[in-house]
Amino acid sequence: MAPSRAHNCVRILRYATTRPLRSPSIASIPRRTAPQAAARGFSAQQPKQHEPAKSSVDPTEVSHFNNLASSWWDPQGPSRLLHLMNPLRHTFISRCLSAPAGTPLPSKLRYLDIGCGGGIFAESAARLPKTASVTAIDPTPEVLKVAELHQRRDPLLKQPGRLTYLNKSIEQLPIPTSAEEQYDIVSLFEVLEHVNAPGPFLTQILPHVKPGGWLVLSTIARTWTSWAVTNVMAEDVLRMVPKGTHDWNKYVNEAELRDWFRKQAGWGGVGDGMKTLGVMYVPGFGWKEVPGGEGWGNYFFAVRRDA
């Protein structure tokens, strides 16, 4: 397989996992789990092992963030692709905010970043002039420590209330009782593909979104291409992403998300209330928008809560 064809989209680290090591040799590729066409029934029934009260994060996904902590903010380090992708997240959010038929949001926005990791998105959101506050949560203490240490390097981010990190999972966050406690933007970047049961997980997030506000996420489609590119090329052949980062079986397709949200009352019903953007990493050029890319690789998805 020619690398130039295959590494056109790359799944990158967010919730890294430690799975049994696979041989990096090409010879081992045919032994991998082959992609299957079956839909991932993530909304219909809950997987048996799922225990929402405890945590949405797969208990078998052991953090290997200790190794990554020191290099999280190294622009040439293992998180480089994630850093490079970050500006596109803002581009996508700006497009959502300018979508027609929306209820005008306040001039200063409140953000909730779920699975914030080392704080790449949370920091950048907190720096925007139109941001009132960012609350960023992550259940992994080591990663949150990285985020907090890095926050100290910018006096702007130390302004009271501008950026708050909490070592919590979404289940541990109190459910808002009023619109003031809800958020204008709830972000879930590179998280969904690492949870066992996306449906119940998303259900817990929904109450945190303010009417008229947006839930914005990015993930990767469960297709033959994404399997070849993220599990084989990115992790084993090119080693662009730390090994064991991805479990292809947990990937979520855009159509599955769309279907799921259509069944939720009060979501994405008004105007252009659901948005998608396919993206692809092109070595030498960075992340690029790819119309239709949501069908086979990395994509952003956003849905607005009806006001």
Place this chain on the structure above:
Amino acid sequence: MPPRLPVIAHWACPSTPATRVSIFSFRRCASSSATSPEIYDVVCVGGGPAGLSLLTGLRNSPITSGLKVALIDGQDLQKSRLPKDASLGSFSNRCSSLTPASVRNLQEIGAWKHANASRIQPYQEMQVWDGVSDARISFDWDTARPLLTPRKPSQPTTIAYMIENVNTTSALLGRLEELGGVATFSSTKVESIELGKDAEDLDLSSWPILTLSNGKTLAARLLVGADGANSPVRSFAGIESRGWDYGRHGVVASLKLEGPGRGGAEHKIAYQRFLPTGPIAMLPLPGNMSTLVWSTTPERAAKLKSLSPNDFIAMVNAGFRLSTADLEYLHSIPSGQAEEIAWRGKHTPINEAQIPTNVVEVQAGTVANFPLKMRHADTYTGERVALVGDAAHTIHPLAGQGLNQGQGDAAALVKTIEHAVTTGQDIGSLLALEQYNSDRYAENNAMLGVVDKLHRLYAVESGPIVGLRSLGLRAVDAMGPLKGFFMNRAAGGA
């Protein structure tokens, strides 16, 4: 990351307690103590054309106008302003040829309208020839059009604009004054630059802390080195600058010619003759004025500078007319060049239509010389550091690209910072600055290379190289579209 070297001019206070500060405390006690650095988003060291263009661009853009910016210059910035009553009979000897791309940028940031237009001279034609073989190429937009295509009325006629550097800085300072919002430290030296400290609640260990001669300390999210060829900011960032000296000096002077030029006031012509010692160029200014840039050996530069005004004028006229052998002899006699040249001129066939009109006067005190160098920094960016203009690169003046490169740097850095602000990036981070480096480095490097090769090509006095370069020059001259391509590149277009 390259190692950081502390830059020490005079140690005012060796242990700058740059650390026990937060953005709140400095607001409370900004004036009360020299121990708390004031925190800025952009601190620009150097108020030359590149630094001023950067700050003007940042203040002009609605995206970056919220940034807190400071300008530091060791010189009195008022001296970078053109006197309001400046006479059109006298011009500064430091002039540049601004490309249409540079002018467009100055227009976009609102500075061009602050320039003194009566002191700017657009030119429409360029005559370049080989001093050994007389092979010639002429540039004007009319002959550079593709074959058999009629001239479009919309086609530009201006190749570039001759402008005094002080007029450019004056325009930028005028625009900056109009925009406001720049903390300006004029006639203020940077005493030291060192990294901040990691204190309890704030870690400034990646932030450059500048101690100024007025006792103030500034912390920079992004420190911009617009501080010239010997950039202290570059030294602080540990960025090497490599290159060589040409063993040549540039001799400059403001001259008065006997008329406005062969094309009249509406069609001005720039002339450049490649001599083995270096090119001699006569660039048009308003009225009968012109500016001279003569690259030559340091000995000849010293000689030219020592001549009486009469002999100097005669030598400049000879530089465009007489043979290299004649010129060599003329540099060897102690004085009396004027008489010698008058006699030799009578015996040399000269096509007066192809050379500048005679110089009749040299403006007193404008004959000066400076050494020519080629330098290029290894990179334009470091953690919380960016270099623009001469701090990043120094180029041979034969193509008149030095100041334009600096303007291009400033515009590209503004664009990079705009993108970083829009997407919430830390504008001082290497990641955010990456785009600036990749936008400018290759382009500047190519220009430095081409100009360097031209210098070497024309330094050859005899042999097959002279024949080949003449053939090449004549061939390009005959091919309109190819000429158009070169002219577009020189104009700063793609």
